[in-house]
Amino acid sequence: MTVMLRAEGVSKAFGGVQALRDCTVEVEQGSIAGLIGPNGSGKTTLFNIVTGYERVDGGDIYLGDSKITNLLPQRVFAAGIGRTFQLTRIFPRLTVMENMLVAAQHTGSKRTRNPLARAGGRADRRRAAELLEFTGIAGHSDALADTLSYGQRKLLELSYVLVADPAIVLLDEPAGGVNPSLIQHIADRIRELNTAGKTFLIVEHNMDFVMGLCGQVTVLDYGTVVAAGPPQIIRSDPRVLDAYLGITEEDDDAGPG
């Protein structure tokens, strides 16, 4: 299997806090990879570094064979990495279709484009409509994105990231704060896209979601990788139980009763 995305020895500090320390994560082409770890373990920081929202202190990011370390977000996107955010970020005062077209207009080659041409050509609009149909929010196409529910926003974010057909999609807590039936819907969509060849890297706290979906799981704790492997191995790895579930048990003990 070829490695599609590789973060190699990445380090990042915010002031005195070492968010990531010599962290290496790989995602194989065509896989659904998971990234888990307790709060503050550096998962989102790694996402931000990969997608150009933060700069590394050390280490490198590779997409396929090309180095994309410290590229600006728009370049990373153009290189083929799409991402969603933990707290969904849509364009509230654009319609759902317009949200889709923001990403659509950067697809394709560098052929000369007329910036004053109408937003969204027929092909872009058709593709956007298909994706909205696929994620199940096509009925809201002309509504302002502001009027969508939280779960629908998650779906919109997933849809517009897919418009530009990125090589790999990074999902930051796709199931977070979403009702159980919608979680299933989202998982099914991810699985379908994966079957069609799309690669995913997913940060998620919902263990059933991650373990059911991902072929490979990397566990972060205090900014370092403590374990990596298939879900069934990860589940029983003592270091993971210590880092992840150990804290959960402490939390439970600290609770009332």
Add this chain to the structure above:
Amino acid sequence: MRTGARAGGILAVLAVLAVFPLVLQNATVTTIAVDTLIFAAAAVAWNIFSGYSGYISLGHAVFFGTGAYTVGIAARAWQLTGDAVFGLLPLAAAVAAGLAVPLGLIALRVRRHTFVVITIAFFFIAQLTATNLSVTGGSSGILAPSPNWDAATFNNPFYYTALALLVVTTAMSWLIRGSRFGLQLRAIRDDEDRAAGLGVRAMPVKLAAFVISAIVTGMAGGLWFYFIGQAIPQFAFDPLFDLSVVVMAFFGGLGTIAGPLLGALLIEPAQQWLTLQYTNEYLSEILLGALFLAVILGLPRGVIPTGAEKIAMLRARLRSARAAAAAGSPERQPGDQPQEAGTSSRDAGTSAREAGR
């Protein structure tokens, strides 16, 4: 059919504006009209940048003043008079654009409130520079050449030049709003970082809008200078210029096409009229401030978006009332009606927001 009605409306407005100075030849009226058209062009231009991108500039007077001084200095240097002075407006545009590039590169690196403060700083730098340079005539400013045309139709050349500028600017605003470029601007307004993560190169997009906006503002300034007859630092670089333009855009509807136009067509004549009626110019300024407060508190989205929504809601209510009347017929299931009414009013709300753009 709606497109047809809209096109008809636009043609009607254009026709009225075209014959206006031929019908109403009173010099006071046409003077106010010229002033209004110049400010309308400036307000529409301001909205192309600030309304669409969400970056509120309070420094557009820099470009207005620059346009004024460019025309003044060039006309003096080349001893141009009469119609030839209008030929300097492209030069005013070029100088304003040339200035907008470095200013934009500096100011557009920061967001929101910091951006506003930096544009205000630019404004004061420009005003102080004009006051202290000899080429701008220092605090006594610079005089425009006297136009040599007939006193009876004195205002007409200004009127039609200003009208042409306004029409072209509004067409540009319309074109930009529906374009890829406009969509990128509005995405930047909503969430600039997210837009970057979807491939929008924010800096060039913002800078292009800033420069386009400056070009029109510079031409408006140049025209205003020739019309008024002189430029002195505190009027060419006037803080009230930006306040007026911002109130016009907010009043009509920030980021809409017709909003700043409507705002300018109502507010500028009112201001001019008040200034003429009550020679105390502070009255119109106080009222302008009060209007600004009223708009921000009462109509935060502006007349056009709010109005369009109200109309659509009213229509939806009528429709659901009609549906309720029809619900008595035997084919209908009793359960259908309320649900349908709910859907239609929601649709109406959406289309209203669409219409308000």
